[in-house]
Amino acid sequence: MNVHPFDAAVKLTPLDxxxxxxxxxxxxxxxxVGPFGGTSAATAMQSVMQHPERLGEPIALTVNxxxxxxxxxxxxxxxxxxxxxxxxxxxxxxxxLDTSGAQGVVMTATAVTAVRRQxxxxxxxxxxxxxxxxxxxxxxxxxxxxxIKRYEIRPLAGLIPNIWDGSGTGSLSRLWVxxxxxxxxxxxSLAALSDVFFPRVWLRRATHVPVGTVSMTxxxxxxxxxxTQSGEGFLFGQAQAQTFCNGxxxxxxxxxxxxxxxxxxxxxxxxxxx
Amino acid sequence: MNVHPFDAAVKLTPLDxxxxxxxxxxxxxxxxVGPFGGTSAATAMQSVMQHPERLGEPIALTVNxxxxxxxxxxxxxxxxxxxxxxxxxxxxxxxxLDTSGAQGVVMTATAVTAVRRQxxxxxxxxxxxxxxxxxxxxxxxxxxxxxIKRYEIRPLAGLIPNIWDGSGTGSLSRLWVxxxxxxxxxxxSLAALSDVFFPRVWLRRATHVPVGTVSMTxxxxxxxxxxTQSGEGFLFGQAQAQTFCNGxxxxxxxxxxxxxxxxxxxxxxxxxxx
Numbered sequence: 001m002n003v004h005p006f007d008a009a010v011k012l013t014p015l016d017x018x019x020x021x022x023x024x025x026x027x028x029x030x031x032x033v034g035p036f037g038g039t040s041a042a043t044a045m046q047s048v049m050q051h052p053e054r055l056g057e058p059i060a061l062t063v064n065x066x067x068x069x070x071x072x073x074x075x076x077x078x079x080x081x082x083x084x085x086x087x088x089x090x091x092x093x094x095x096x097l098d099t100s101g102a103q104g105v106v107m108t109a110t111a112v113t114a115v116r117r118q119x120x121x122x123x124x125x126x127x128x129x130x131x132x133x134x135x136x137x138x139x140x141x142x143x144x145x146x147x148i149k150r151y152e153i154r155p156l157a158g159l160i161p162n163i164w165d166g167s168g169t170g171s172l173s174r175l176w177v178x179x180x181x182x183x184x185x186x187x188x189s190l191a192a193l194s195d196v197f198f199p200r201v202w203l204r205r206a207t208h209v210p211v212g213t214v215s216m217t218x219x220x221x222x223x224x225x226x227x228t229q230s231g232e233g234f235l236f237g238q239a240q241a242q243t244f245c246n247g248x249x250x251x252x253x254x255x256x257x258x259x260x261x262x263x264x265x266x267x268x269x270x271x272x273x274x
Numbered sequence: 275m276n277v278h279p280f281d282a283a284v285k286l287t288p289l290d291x292x293x294x295x296x297x298x299x300x301x302x303x304x305x306x307v308g309p310f311g312g313t314s315a316a317t318a319m320q321s322v323m324q325h326p327e328r329l330g331e332p333i334a335l336t337v338n339x340x341x342x343x344x345x346x347x348x349x350x351x352x353x354x355x356x357x358x359x360x361x362x363x364x365x366x367x368x369x370x371l372d373t374s375g376a377q378g379v380v381m382t383a384t385a386v387t388a389v390r391r392q393x394x395x396x397x398x399x400x401x402x403x404x405x406x407x408x409x410x411x412x413x414x415x416x417x418x419x420x421x422i423k424r425y426e427i428r429p430l431a432g433l434i435p436n437i438w439d440g441s442g443t444g445s446l447s448r449l450w451v452x453x454x455x456x457x458x459x460x461x462x463s464l465a466a467l468s469d470v471f472f473p474r475v476w477l478r479r480a481t482h483v484p485v486g487t488v489s490m491t492x493x494x495x496x497x498x499x500x501x502t503q504s505g506e507g508f509l510f511g512q513a514q515a516q517t518f519c520n521g522x523x524x525x526x527x528x529x530x531x532x533x534x535x536x537x538x539x540x541x542x543x544x545x546x547x548x
Binding site: 081104110112119122123217219221240267272273 | 334356361379383384386391396444479489496514515518519528541548
């Protein structure tokens, strides 16, 4: 059986120290100057998921993109710094040998896992009423970066501009998305999918400026049972910026299962030039 | 000249190790079983602000409330783990002696600071049109917790329920707020103000259940010059939950200066019981 490219991308091999792992940048998810940031976020999540001392399931993940991850091997250190009765707090660090031969931090992260209990619940953010996935064409990007080919993206609104003429008016995008080939949803892939939206500033300005995500926070609202129910189905996602100010804009986004369960709310802050 | 209670609350004294500081829980900002979480977030921010190697101004802060902070002294360690040309990545940890005599981690945090440059900017989240601060009465909470007295809060919508009868229908609150006595806005106080909203689940359910913030992320959209302009004026804030699911709800909030500059967008995930 072939290994799914996502599983290959986030594969971590335990090293001698507890919570220490070896990984490698994935050419299959290559972006312009490094791997897709979503796979780095997923790697941080994965280091927590496969830690033998983990308690419960992810509630929150924040990843900070400290430096460009290069090709080749890296190490991950996941540490449970506080374990309570039903919650656990994690710090995570990704390091890679830099050109001077020193280990440099390329990502820091924190995560919270918890044992969920069934309580009163209500979702105040229902999925918008939209056409089903087969009602819109797949996004293709000839000559584009590799990682986009690893996702079947079917945009509904707020497509990436065809003409970069500065005519943008809004920043809302809506789309269907799933792994290609399809893969059962888990917390690592959900972390990656949280970063699947193209930069809001490109849409808002219809101008192609250099960008880079600085920090992303993911809040998980579903448990593994609900992710299993989502299976290999599409997710519906929407993303929007609240503000663009002197070099940094934010993105607020939601991901629902195909049947309308709100799985994730996520926010990021992104550098842009000019 | 008297020291403002907020400055006393976030006062950090450098220790021997670089980035290591001594602080103490503030009785003036006491909540039910520990100090107001906003002051803890502000302490994490402050440890970065007064670090001699800091580059630029805050862009992002995530704080994770690992354990209840008790009365008395604590230590803070702020470490610049990666310094780039115009951005800098920080990890922060708050520790306190626990009852067994061991140092326990009570908070982890990450922060990003950056040198901002003037660029194309647009705010897509204008402040709602609302009555001015003097148009609404100050919120008072007789016999309430101490920290609320440190803020002049003038609610406009989504007030804390008077009757806990399970009749809640929405989670949106709007309010004017400033330090009491008034104090010039800075990044530490802005971090604290990001946590000023009462728990959304109380409003949504009109039911008083135990709660505790697990993780809060603050994205800063203004520079120190804009904070100075805001001065001792009121901020306008609004907060809303997107979903409540099996023990955890989220809160998404914004803070504007009195004149309508969007200063902060912030999200948190909060534990609730039942």
